[in-house]
Amino acid sequence: MRVLLVGAGGVGTAVTRIAARRPFFDLMVVADYDPARAEATVAAVGDPRFRAERVDAGDEAAVAALLARHGCDVLFNATDPRFVMPLFRAARTAGASYLDMAMSLSRPHPERPYEECGVKLGDEQFALAAEWEKAGALALVGMGVEPGLSDVFARYAADELFDEIEEIGIRDGADLTVDGYDFAPSFSIWTTIEECLNPPVVYEKERGWFTTAPFSEPEVFDFPDGIGPVECVNVEHEEVLLVPRWVDARRVTFKYGLGREFIETLKTLHLLGLDSTTPVTVSGADGPVAVSPRDVVAASLPDPATLGERMRGRTCAGTWVRGVKDGQPREVYLYHVVDNEWSMAEYGCQAVVWQTALNPVVALELLATGGWSGSGVLGPEAFPARPFLDLLTEYGSPWGLREQ
Amino acid sequence: MRVLLVGAGGVGTAVTRIAARRPFFDLMVVADYDPARAEATVAAVGDPRFRAERVDAGDEAAVAALLARHGCDVLFNATDPRFVMPLFRAARTAGASYLDMAMSLSRPHPERPYEECGVKLGDEQFALAAEWEKAGALALVGMGVEPGLSDVFARYAADELFDEIEEIGIRDGADLTVDGYDFAPSFSIWTTIEECLNPPVVYEKERGWFTTAPFSEPEVFDFPDGIGPVECVNVEHEEVLLVPRWVDARRVTFKYGLGREFIETLKTLHLLGLDSTTPVTVSGADGPVAVSPRDVVAASLPDPATLGERMRGRTCAGTWVRGVKDGQPREVYLYHVVDNEWSMAEYGCQAVVWQTALNPVVALELLATGGWSGSGVLGPEAFPARPFLDLLTEYGSPWGLREQ
Numbered sequence: 001m002r003v004l005l006v007g008a009g010g011v012g013t014a015v016t017r018i019a020a021r022r023p024f025f026d027l028m029v030v031a032d033y034d035p036a037r038a039e040a041t042v043a044a045v046g047d048p049r050f051r052a053e054r055v056d057a058g059d060e061a062a063v064a065a066l067l068a069r070h071g072c073d074v075l076f077n078a079t080d081p082r083f084v085m086p087l088f089r090a091a092r093t094a095g096a097s098y099l100d101m102a103m104s105l106s107r108p109h110p111e112r113p114y115e116e117c118g119v120k121l122g123d124e125q126f127a128l129a130a131e132w133e134k135a136g137a138l139a140l141v142g143m144g145v146e147p148g149l150s151d152v153f154a155r156y157a158a159d160e161l162f163d164e165i166e167e168i169g170i171r172d173g174a175d176l177t178v179d180g181y182d183f184a185p186s187f188s189i190w191t192t193i194e195e196c197l198n199p200p201v202v203y204e205k206e207r208g209w210f211t212t213a214p215f216s217e218p219e220v221f222d223f224p225d226g227i228g229p230v231e232c233v234n235v236e237h238e239e240v241l242l243v244p245r246w247v248d249a250r251r252v253t254f255k256y257g258l259g260r261e262f263i264e265t266l267k268t269l270h271l272l273g274l275d276s277t278t279p280v281t282v283s284g285a286d287g288p289v290a291v292s293p294r295d296v297v298a299a300s301l302p303d304p305a306t307l308g309e310r311m312r313g314r315t316c317a318g319t320w321v322r323g324v325k326d327g328q329p330r331e332v333y334l335y336h337v338v339d340n341e342w343s344m345a346e347y348g349c350q351a352v353v354w355q356t357a358l359n360p361v362v363a364l365e366l367l368a369t370g371g372w373s374g375s376g377v378l379g380p381e382a383f384p385a386r387p388f389l390d391l392l393t394e395y396g397s398p399w400g401l402r403e404q
Numbered sequence: 405m406r407v408l409l410v411g412a413g414g415v416g417t418a419v420t421r422i423a424a425r426r427p428f429f430d431l432m433v434v435a436d437y438d439p440a441r442a443e444a445t446v447a448a449v450g451d452p453r454f455r456a457e458r459v460d461a462g463d464e465a466a467v468a469a470l471l472a473r474h475g476c477d478v479l480f481n482a483t484d485p486r487f488v489m490p491l492f493r494a495a496r497t498a499g500a501s502y503l504d505m506a507m508s509l510s511r512p513h514p515e516r517p518y519e520e521c522g523v524k525l526g527d528e529q530f531a532l533a534a535e536w537e538k539a540g541a542l543a544l545v546g547m548g549v550e551p552g553l554s555d556v557f558a559r560y561a562a563d564e565l566f567d568e569i570e571e572i573g574i575r576d577g578a579d580l581t582v583d584g585y586d587f588a589p590s591f592s593i594w595t596t597i598e599e600c601l602n603p604p605v606v607y608e609k610e611r612g613w614f615t616t617a618p619f620s621e622p623e624v625f626d627f628p629d630g631i632g633p634v635e636c637v638n639v640e641h642e643e644v645l646l647v648p649r650w651v652d653a654r655r656v657t658f659k660y661g662l663g664r665e666f667i668e669t670l671k672t673l674h675l676l677g678l679d680s681t682t683p684v685t686v687s688g689a690d691g692p693v694a695v696s697p698r699d700v701v702a703a704s705l706p707d708p709a710t711l712g713e714r715m716r717g718r719t720c721a722g723t724w725v726r727g728v729k730d731g732q733p734r735e736v737y738l739y740h741v742v743d744n745e746w747s748m749a750e751y752g753c754q755a756v757v758w759q760t761a762l763n764p765v766v767a768l769e770l771l772a773t774g775g776w777s778g779s780g781v782l783g784p785e786a787f788p789a790r791p792f793l794d795l796l797t798e799y800g801s802p803w804g805l806r807e808q
Contacts, residue, residue, distance in 0.1 A: 299684040
């Protein structure tokens with residue numbers, strides 16, 4: 001397998017470190033808009049199978065040319081979601097497979113944003129599904145940890161643990177803290193604001209997909225491995241759009257364990273208009289300047305990419321399922337926990353970033369070895385779950401099942 | 405009496421409208437850095453005793469020259485506290501009396517900011533007291549509503565209501581709301597952040613002045629005239645520095661009725677570093693720019709000066725006193741309430757601004773008519789309270805007393 005990895009940020013770098021320990025691929029070209037970043041990532045991994053390149057992820061033709069030049073058979077998108085569509089199209093143009101960890105962006109319903117969906121996450125990609133199918137080509141979408149592993153868990157529950165499923169609820173929580181800071185998100189505040197203030201999407205069999213107001217349906221979920229109870233709220237996330245396409249369930253939700261303090265902080269930012277990306281005018285050193293309040297919020301907080309060494313605690317991704325097995329009610333939580341001290345010591349990667357990078361590498365290996373195959377635009381739940389979960393354990397990062 | 409009023413902002417404008425109804429002065433020169441603002445203020449009042457001028461409040465010599473040119477016998481400082489010292493010195497140079505509504509600024513203790521005072525509010529002014537006394541000249545400091553009327557109430561309690569005073573606590577609260585906004589402070593958020601995040605100062609007879617952490621000693625105070633219970637916290641304020649110099653009390657505090665939501669909002673801004681005035685770098689239209697996060701917060705909210713027409717509710721300033729009278733424990737709250745609809749209709753001024761402007765005009769009239777006289781740097785509590793309170797009632801804005 002010959003891979004073009006686009007994006008040498010935190011996740012891209014972790015991908016190289018995880019993949020370097022596996023024999024399934026022959027070449028991984030690491031391409032970034034900033035060539036120095038790509039080169040540093042490749043140099044750090046010290047493996048002749050890796051090569052650095054410069055590419056603008058928004059330049060479809062340049063990406064397709066790069067795929068052709070290196071004879072890559074798969075494009076692995078590790079950039080931010082704004083670049084999903086150009087990369088997705090470039091892969092199709094070049095005849096390569098495609099893999100991403102977040103899907104094409106949504107746009108709220110213009111009149112009823114908190115009741116009806118507008119353009120949904122992934123809609124632009126699924127609109128081209130027939131083209132991929134016809135070509136016998138595969139786009140594996142939403143294949144990180146959440147979405148990704150969480151979708152694999154949903155399929156596993158449907159195949160092996162339940163006869164009927166009432167609800168599938170992805171639940172994400174952590175007890176990560178950052179030494180020396182009273183408040184330091186372990187992920188991009190800019191993106192978190194975007195995710196959390198978009199109208200959350202919910203799926204119900206009778207109703208289809210619909211939206212709610214931000215922070216709806218708060219619940220306290222008890223996370224395993226000592227993380228404990230964390231307040232979770234509905235957030236717009238790919239699983240709610242992916243799972244119902246392949247798994248039969250009455251209801252699908254995604255709730256993010258932001259915790260009370262963080263939820264209140266985001267609400268306050270929204271109340272004050274500080275989540276806005278519409279520029280406001282303030283005085284700068286050389287006269288008035290227009291700046292985005294959200295950019296100022298992000299700039300006032302420490303850069304999460306630099307906090308790995310100061311972080312403590314664990315992050316948990318998982319899928320809670322409630323339904324019936326053998327005529328009896330059943331409820332399980334399938335989960336995967338990463339301890340930051342472990343991921344820093346073992347891979348030099350922050351836990352959330354490492355957990356995101358791990359799963360697409362496992363998926364690539366399954367595609368390379370034939371454990372997974374298919375064509376069209378497919379989510380992780382379109383494939384058999386068991387080979388994925390077994391390989392995950394072989395990677396040294398086992399998952400867990402808790403009967404509730 | 406010939407007055408130089410420096411500052412034609414909200415309070416300065418309200419001063420002209422209140423003073424215009426009174427006969428005690430011959431000339432009031434309204435000077436501002438922005439001559440158009442001074443001219444608009446004078447034009448709106450339509451009284452030949454008012455004249456507009458341009459002056460830079462930071463230019464001591466220019467202010468002294470302006471006082472001399474118009475033969476003014478009193479400088480009335482209605483600017484922001486950064487200009488206290490140049491205006492205070494300019495008045496002394498020109499041989500004029502001086503009046504302000506906020507005192508020279510504090511600086512926190514460099515090592516123990518939340519335990520010990522550094523430079524206290526007014527310290528720079530009191531350092532020059534001997535000079536004023538020797539010249540037989542008067543600087544009446546802290547003569548707005550709080551400080552100002554609140555200090556008059558403290559003196560009144562000591563003179564007429566108590567034999568011994570245990571505690572004097574200024575308590576400020578309101579039920580003001582702004583139509584059409586979920587969150588719109590009725591006063592400058594920039595200044596509120598400054599006031600509320602400075603270490604609050606407390607006075608105790610045995611211990612002297614000391615500081616605490618911001619938002620300390622929260623209490624719910626029940627405000628009169630239908631305002632009701634509001635959560636109050638310690639805030640740095642002039643009364644705590646002024647009252648103990650002339651009134652015998654075991655303890656003096658100032659608590660600001662910010663309410664739970666506002667307190668949490670300020671704490672969140674502090675936690676995120678958005679209260680900071682140290683510039684952060686963000687991208688602007690033409691490349692990176694450095695801006696103060698606090699300026700961005702202020703720019704993201706509606707300008708309180710423009711909200712008078714949309715505001716509803718009342719503001720209450722007052723002094724709560726606990727002690728002993730005739731061997732019996734006694735507790736009173738002396739207060740002054742202004743309804744925004746009334747002040748808008750009657751004076752075209754927002755309630756908080758009008759209440760601040762009213763009291764120094766009453767004081768000026770007492771100085772002009774000989775009801776108050778003295779020399780040195782004196783707070784409002786250095787003068788007999790009864791003539792002030794009687795004249796306040798004559799101005800059509802009576803005060804109240806509630807036995808607790």
